[in-house]
Amino acid sequence: MSTLVIVEHDNHHIHPATLNTVAAAMQLDSSPDLLVIGSGTLGVAEQAAAIAGVNKVLHIDAPCFEHQLAENLATVIVSLASPYSTLMAPSSTFGKNLMPRVAAMLDVAQLSDVSRIISPDVFEHPIYAGNAIETIKMLDAKKILTIRSTAFKAVTDKQDTCQIERVEALNTDSKTQFVRQELSKSERPELGSAKIIVSGGRGLQNAEKFKLIEDLADVLGAAVGASRAAVDAGFVPNDYQVGQTGKVVAPDLYLAVGISGAVQHLAGMKDSKVIVAINKDPDAPVFQVADYGLVGDLFEIVPQLIEQLRKKS
Amino acid sequence: MKILVAVKRVIDPYVKIRVKTDQTGVETQNVKMSMNPFDEIALEAAIRLREQGQAAEIIAVSIGSDACQETLRHGLALGADRAILVSCDTSLCSLNIAKILQQLVKQEDAQLVLMGKQSIDGDNNQTPQMLAALLNWPQATFASELLLENNSVQVTREIDGGLETLALTLPAVVSTDLRLNEPRYASLPNIMKAKRKPLDIIPLDSLGLSLKDHIERISVTAPPVRSAGIKVDSVDALLDKLRNEAKVL
Numbered sequence: 001m002s003t004l005v006i007v008e009h010d011n012h013h014i015h016p017a018t019l020n021t022v023a024a025a026m027q028l029d030s031s032p033d034l035l036v037i038g039s040g041t042l043g044v045a046e047q048a049a050a051i052a053g054v055n056k057v058l059h060i061d062a063p064c065f066e067h068q069l070a071e072n073l074a075t076v077i078v079s080l081a082s083p084y085s086t087l088m089a090p091s092s093t094f095g096k097n098l099m100p101r102v103a104a105m106l107d108v109a110q111l112s113d114v115s116r117i118i119s120p121d122v123f124e125h126p127i128y129a130g131n132a133i134e135t136i137k138m139l140d141a142k143k144i145l146t147i148r149s150t151a152f153k154a155v156t157d158k159q160d161t162c163q164i165e166r167v168e169a170l171n172t173d174s175k176t177q178f179v180r181q182e183l184s185k186s187e188r189p190e191l192g193s194a195k196i197i198v199s200g201g202r203g204l205q206n207a208e209k210f211k212l213i214e215d216l217a218d219v220l221g222a223a224v225g226a227s228r229a230a231v232d233a234g235f236v237p238n239d240y241q242v243g244q245t246g247k248v249v250a251p252d253l254y255l256a257v258g259i260s261g262a263v264q265h266l267a268g269m270k271d272s273k274v275i276v277a278i279n280k281d282p283d284a285p286v287f288q289v290a291d292y293g294l295v296g297d298l299f300e301i302v303p304q305l306i307e308q309l310r311k312k313s
Numbered sequence: 314m315k316i317l318v319a320v321k322r323v324i325d326p327y328v329k330i331r332v333k334t335d336q337t338g339v340e341t342q343n344v345k346m347s348m349n350p351f352d353e354i355a356l357e358a359a360i361r362l363r364e365q366g367q368a369a370e371i372i373a374v375s376i377g378s379d380a381c382q383e384t385l386r387h388g389l390a391l392g393a394d395r396a397i398l399v400s401c402d403t404s405l406c407s408l409n410i411a412k413i414l415q416q417l418v419k420q421e422d423a424q425l426v427l428m429g430k431q432s433i434d435g436d437n438n439q440t441p442q443m444l445a446a447l448l449n450w451p452q453a454t455f456a457s458e459l460l461l462e463n464n465s466v467q468v469t470r471e472i473d474g475g476l477e478t479l480a481l482t483l484p485a486v487v488s489t490d491l492r493l494n495e496p497r498y499a500s501l502p503n504i505m506k507a508k509r510k511p512l513d514i515i516p517l518d519s520l521g522l523s524l525k526d527h528i529e530r531i532s533v534t535a536p537p538v539r540s541a542g543i544k545v546d547s548v549d550a551l552l553d554k555l556r557n558e559a560k561v562l
Contacts, residue, residue, distance in 0.1 A: 069479070071452065093455060093472040094473070097454045097455075100440075101442045101446040103408065103439070103443065104443035104446035109406050109407070109528045110407070110439055111528070112438055113436065122531065127436055129436060130536060132535060132536065135530070135533075135534075136530060136531065137529040139527055139529060174451065175451040176452075177481075182475050183474040183476075184474060190473055192473050196561070238491050238492040246491065263329050264326060264327070271536075274555070274559045276551065282544075287541060290541065291542035291559065292542055292545055292555070293541075293542065293545070294545055294546075294551050305551075309562075
C-alpha cells in the first residue's frame with residue numbers, strides 16, 4: 001500500500017512528530033514516500049531522506065510556501081495524491097489544519113488522531129477525549145489520516161540519503177495572507193511533545209506561587225501544564241490547559257501537583273505512561289489514576305523535590 | 314453581513330460518559346446534553362460582532378434529530394437571530410456535514426462561517442476545514458482573536474508553538490478555540506424571547522444532496538482502565554520509585 005507522509009517542519013528542522021508518523025506509515029508500507037513543502041528547505045529534505053526506510057522524498061520549495069498555509073499546501077498535496085492509497089500527517093495543529101482540507105478536496109473522509117492501525121482500512125482512534133476508543137473502517141479508496149504521535153514509536157534509525165525528487169511548485173493564488181507568528185519564547189518543551197509534564201492546579205493558590213511548578217519543570221526539563229481550575233483562576237494562560245477542552249497529552253511522566261483530578265482533567269492526561277500525584281487531600285480523585293501518590297503540603301514537597309533533583313543532576 | 318454559526322448537540326462536558334455494553338456507541342439516554350462548548354464560543358464571537366455593528370444577522374444551524382431544537386433554542390436565547398435545523402436521524406461523517414453546511418451557506422449567502430474547532434464527542438476537528446475546502450474559501454482554524462475590518466477578517470490562531478496571525482479575504486470559515494472569549498449566559502427574558510424567534514426545520518432529503526457513506530463505525534470500546542498505584546511517604550521514596558521502578562527519570 002503506497003503511503004505518503006506530509007513532513008511537518010519549520011523550514012529548518014523536521015518536527016519530531018513526523019518521525020512517529022513515519023513509523024505509523026511503515027505499518028502499511030515498508031518504504032513510504034515523504035513530502036516536504038516549504039521555502040529554503042533543502043536541509044529539511046535531506047533530513048527526511050536520511051530517515052531509515054524512506055523510499056523517496058518529494059521536495060517542493062518556493063517562497064510562496066514559506067508559511068505553509070493550508071490553502072496552498074492542500075492544493076499541492078491533492079495534485080500529487082493520485083499514486084498513493086494513504087496520506088498521513090502528524091495529528092498536530094499543523095496536520096489537523098491541513099488534512100481535512102485535503103480530504104474534502106479529494107471528496108473522501110479523513111480520520112483524526114489514529115492511535116492504532118488494524119488493517120489498511122481499519123483504524124482505532126480516541127473519541128470523547130480518550131474516554132472511548134472508536135474503531136472505524138474507511139470506505140473510500142484513498143485514506144487521509146492524522147497520526148497521534150504518542151501512539152507510535154518514532155523512527156530514529158538513519159539511512160544513506162535516498163532520492164530527493166524536486167517537484168515544481170504550483171503558483172497558487174490564495175485569499176489568505178500571513179501576518180505574523182509569535183512563537184512562545186519558552187525554553188521549555190511543548191506540551192504536545194514533552195516527555196515530562198509538570199502540571200499545577202488550584203492548590204497552587206495564585207499566579208506568584210505557580211512559579212514553583214515552573215521551577216520544578218525546569219529542573220526536570222519538562223513542559224508546564226495546568227488544570228482548568230488554575231486557568232480559570234488566572235494563574236496561567238489558557239494554552240497551558242490540559243484536559244478535555246484543552247490539550248490532550250501522553251508524556252512518559254506526568255506530575256499532577258495540587259490538582260484534585262476532575263473528570264475533564266483526567267481525560268486529558270490519563271494516557272501518560274507514569275502519573276505522579278501530589279495533593280494534600282488523600283481522597284482526591286487524582287490518586288485513583290496515579291501510579292505514585294504523595295499526600296502532603298505541596299509547598300513543602302515541591303521545594304524538596306527540586307532540591308533533591310538538583311543534587312543528582 | 315450574515316454570519317452562519319454551526320452548533321452541535323453533544324453530551325454535556327461535565328458528564329462522565331459510559332460506553333454501551335454492546336459496543337455500538339456511547340450511552341446518550343437520560344444523559345444531560347449541551348451545546349458543544351467550542352460552538353458556544355463561536356456563537357459568542359458572532360454575537361459580539363453584531364453588537365459592534367459589524368454583522369447584520371446571525372443564523373444558528375444544527376444538523377441532527379428533533380432534539381437539536383433544544384440546542385438551537387439555547388443559541389437563540391444567547392443571541393442568534395434565527396435558527397435552521399436540518400433534520401436527519403442518522404449519524405453523518407464530517408464530510409457529509411460539511412456538504413450540508415455548504416448548501417446552507419449558499420442558500421443564505423453568508424459571508425462568514427463560525428464554528429468550534431471540534432466537537433467534544435468525536436474530537437475530529439475536520440468540519441470547518443472541509444467546509445472551507447468545498448466552498449474554496451480561506452480558512453483560519455483554532456482562533457483566539459478575531460478582528461473584522463472592511464472585506465477581511467484578521468485571525469490569531471493557537472498553534473502548537475504559540476500564535477499565528479492570518480488575514481483572510483471574506484467570505485471565510487473560522488473555527489474557534491477556547492481563548493477567543495467567555496460565552497455569556499442566557500438571561501431569563503432572553504430565554505422567553507427565544508421561544509418566538511424563527512426556527513426552520515428542513516428535512517435533509519429536501520436539500521437534494523446525494524450523500525454517501527465514507528466511514529463505518531465498527532465498534533466503540535472503553536479504554537483500558539487505569540488502576541490506582543501506590544502511595545509513597547516521602548520525596549526520597551518517590552524519586553527512588555521514579556528512577557528505579559518506573560525508570561522515567
